[in-house]
Amino acid sequence: xxxxxxxxxxxxxxxxxxxxxxxxxxxxxxxxxxxxxxxxxxxxxxxxxxxxxxxxxxxxxxxxxxxxxxxxxxxxxxxxxxxxxxxxxxxxxxxxxxxxxxxxxxxxxxxxxxxxxxxxxxxxxxxxxxxxxxxxxxxxxxxxxxxxxxxxxxxx
Numbered sequence: 001x002x003x004x005x006x007x008x009x010x011x012x013x014x015x016x017x018x019x020x021x022x023x024x025x026x027x028x029x030x031x032x033x034x035x036x037x038x039x040x041x042x043x044x045x046x047x048x049x050x051x052x053x054x055x056x057x058x059x060x061x062x063x064x065x066x067x068x069x070x071x072x073x074x075x076x077x078x079x080x081x082x083x084x085x086x087x088x089x090x091x092x093x094x095x096x097x098x099x100x101x102x103x104x105x106x107x108x109x110x111x112x113x114x115x116x117x118x119x120x121x122x123x124x125x126x127x128x129x130x131x132x133x134x135x136x137x138x139x140x141x142x143x144x145x146x147x148x149x150x151x152x153x154x155x156x
Contacts, residue, residue, distance in 0.1 A: 039106050061145025068144055073121075074135050074151040076128065081113070083137055084121040085147075094147060096140035097122045104134050104152065128155045 045051040070092060073084040081099055085092040097115040109129070115122035115137075132154055139147040 057145070058148060062148075064144045065147065070144070070147075072137070072147070072149045074137060074149060074153065076133075076135075076153045076155060079125055079127055081115065081124050081126055081135065082121055083115055083123075083149075091121070092142075093117075094122065094139045094142065098138050099124065100136040100138075101126065101128070102134055104132050130155050 068087060070085070070087040072086075073082075075082045075084075081101070083097060083099070085094060094117075097117075098112060099115055100110070100112050102110040111126065113124045113126055115124045132152060135151050135153055137147070137149045137151075
């Protein structure tokens with residue numbers, strides 16, 4: 001058996017290439033799995049069966065509110081979360097207005113705040129770090145059902 005000349009492709013070269021190739025794949029998969037498990041809880045609702053049963057009630061309430069001419073806006077301005085509500089060209093009177101604010105991914109920085117009536121709508125002061133935030137607004141039942149609105153806001 002003669003020794004391979006320099007520059008010849010041998011079985012040892014193939015082994016090193018194969019080990020390096022699969023080593024990169026395993027390393028990237030491990031990094032992605034650890035990152036995914038740290039940044040998203042995977043929980044969307046506590047009980048998917050109950051959520052599916054409530055869906056039609058929520059859809060009917062939203063449809064009735066749209067037919068009645070109700071409209072809503074959610075914004076964040078200078079450290080204040082603002083909900084504007086209007087129906088038939090006048091401001092709506094809502095009770096127990098709550099906002100659940102959270103990051104779209106991660107399950108951290110969550111906050112639930114109560115909004116108070118002001119001349120321009122319903123407001124609550126809250127300091128939000130820059131980035132994307134999801135806001136879920138709920139109220140006490142009205143003549144046309146519970147008001148539930150969601151929006152994604154971006155804080156510079």
